[in-house]
Amino acid sequence: MATPPGSAPTEPPPPAPGHLSKREVWWRDHHVWLRERGYMLRPRYRPQWVPSWSSGQRQYYECEDGQRLQHGQLIDATRVADGAVVVLKQVLRTEHPYEVEIAQFLTSEHLLSDPKNHCVPIYEVLQAPDDGNIQVLVMPLLREFYDPRFLTVGEAVEFCRQTFEGLQFIHEQHVAHRDISELNIMMDPQPLFPQLFHFVRQWQNRDLTGTARYSTRTRHPVKYSFIDFGHSRKYDPSAGPPRARPIWGGDRSVPEFHKSLEPCDPFPTDIYYMGNVVRAALLQEYRGLEFLQPLIDDMVQDEPANRPTIQQVVCRFELLRGSLSTWRLRSRLAKRDEDWLVRSFRVIAHVFRTVLYVLTFRPALPVP
Known part of the structure; x- marks a missing residue:
């Protein structure tokens, strides 16, 4: 049915707890690539994930893997090399063409030693293998x-x-x-x-x-x-x-x-x-x-x-x-x-x- 003139479009209902949102799906679909690059996502975003509350012993909101991302472009991960918790941020070149360049510039080696520098460090920039428009910034957990x-x-x-x-x-x-x-x-x-x-x-x-x-x-x-x-x-x-x-x-x-x-x-x-x-x-x-x-x-x-x-x-x-x-x-x-x-x-x-x-x-x- 068409939306009546002058009325706000109806927001789609949120996915059920056992289903990933559209943005969460992107992270799940890139789990293997991220793991190969040295970053492990939480169980919810692994390809063969089965909700831990399926047994019926706990409610989804009591479980670690029942927590849906609040901001789909940001996700936490564990750096395999040392176990550090980091944050991955998805950046679209078409929306923010200068973000990666400026963030890297402000935390470049010759500026990072300045005690007045309070810009979030960029550990690494990953280029999505299947979409030239998407880059992923690797940053510390804040x-x-x-x-x-x-x-x-x-x-x-x-x-x-x-x-x-x-x-x-x-x-x-x-x-x-x-x-x-x-x-x-x-x-x-x-x-x-x-x-x-x-x-x-x-x-x-x-x-x-x-x-x-x-x-x-x-x-x-x-x-x-x-x-x-x-x-x-x-x-x-x-x-x-x-x-x-x-x-x-x-x-x-x-x-x-x-x-x-x-x-x-x-x-x-x-x-x-x-x-x-x-x-x-x-x-x-x-x-x-x-x-x-x-x-x-x-x-x-x-x-x-x-x-x-x-x-x-x-x-x-x-x-x-x-x-x-x-x-x-x-x-x-x-x-x-x-x-x-x-x-x-x-x-x-x-x-x-x-x-x-x-x-x-x-x-x-x-x-x-």
Whole structure:
């Protein structure tokens, strides 16, 4: 039956738990090739897979192989050579023609040693054997930067330091990211989660037999990374001021994009993106970071020309960071929505943790 005029098309129902989605099928069909290249997928994506819940003893959602990919272009794998867990990302040349080139450039050997480089490393690029349009990026397993939550002012300040310097590094290479958002800044989870976690159900361990155990950023400092360079572009400084047509990414609040679709300088837009991440993920979530407010307000101004450059952001931030005492950095970050009972337990836990960190000489600023 035809869809009535003016009505939205009906979404196809999701496949049954024992069936793979269209994108999952692609990974299953390339399992042998990936294994030959040194990467082993989980049992769900092996050609002869039989659902482990078929016996009826468990429900599909209790089983490791019952977890469907949330983002079909991304999948986890085990590197056969050393057992490391990596992430494979499917990239279509026709959709993102510059992603592989820019990602490889930013993590090339001569740039990787720069301490300001916070771009996700690219271990390898695989070319699909049956489709010249498809490439597969091999990257480390990462996790959303805000999970688990920040516990101290020092932990939040270190996140800002790394990401501001990371964006400074990207801009120094004459690259505009053009899609910075809470989804495109991640962290290396290995220090916090020594046993890691399941790729789909990240609050559980890898075999879904229990909760994923984790530490704190102060005890085990982490490194943050920018990911997803699908919208990024590299500009030639000798060609004059860079100009690019607006492109909508994860953050759709960019003021200049709502005013005009004419080409504009993408570098001030990156400043807005970065400031908006800090505003949404830190300032609006926690109390105790008010000293960052003037800087972030300048970064998210409506008029791009009034925003500071990333060099100015880093300089102003370093002055702020230098003004904070050790005890201020160790102070607790309180969630804005926590009730009095939760607050009571968290205050007690924070006092005990702080005493332990002081006695064991853990720095208040957790630099990895």
